[in-house]
Amino acid sequence: MSILKQVKSVLKSKDVSQLIVEYANGSTKEYSLDGKNGSKSAIKDILDSIKWKDVAEVQFVLDDDEDDDDDDDDDDDDEVNVRSVNDDDYDDDDDDDYDDDDDDDDDDDDDDDDDDDDDDDDDDDDDDDDDDDDDDDDDDDDDDN
Structure with missing residues (x-):
């Protein structure tokens, strides 16, 4: 499954507030999705602007409202990661x-x-x-x- 398909799947199933994209060259770019959950076209524009062939990893920061049932203040639970898989490693x-x-x-x-x-x-x-x-x-x- 491509990274883009994985990202779309997570976005559909989780309430994501921030998207952090790490490229193969080590650079990162953050996208805030706060307030955009209702606007599919805004999220689509963000996804279309990303060069997916160069993406090494994507991190999702979940919205605070979704973690209200957590008693911990552990920030690790607020992230979901999707990584690129090389054919050699697959x-x-x-x-x-x-x-x-x-x-x-x-x-x-x-x-x-x-x-x-x-x-x-x-x-x-x-x-x-x-x-x-x-x-x-x-x-x-x-x-x-």
Whole structure:
């Protein structure tokens, strides 16, 4: 997801009072959004003025009204960060999907093992039948005496 999409998502879900944009070259620019929450066009103008391809990180300072339920005066809770992700640093989830496939294969192997167990049970039944036959033969021998 691009930084711009992430920023828009945060702006929709949080009451943001200030936007702090840090560029890849280290420079920062602050945008005050106080009083602009009702004006989508003002926020759109701010977002359009930012060169998103050069952005390294965006910090959001949440409006004080949103944190009224906090008993702490901890300012760290008032910020939300969105960072740029380099392709080299990005961990693609495709690897995880590959591991999941391996897990499915393991389940299939377990099913095969169950089938083998059934075959073993059949062999045991045959052995039991043979034992019964031997017992019958012994009984016949006893009758002859």
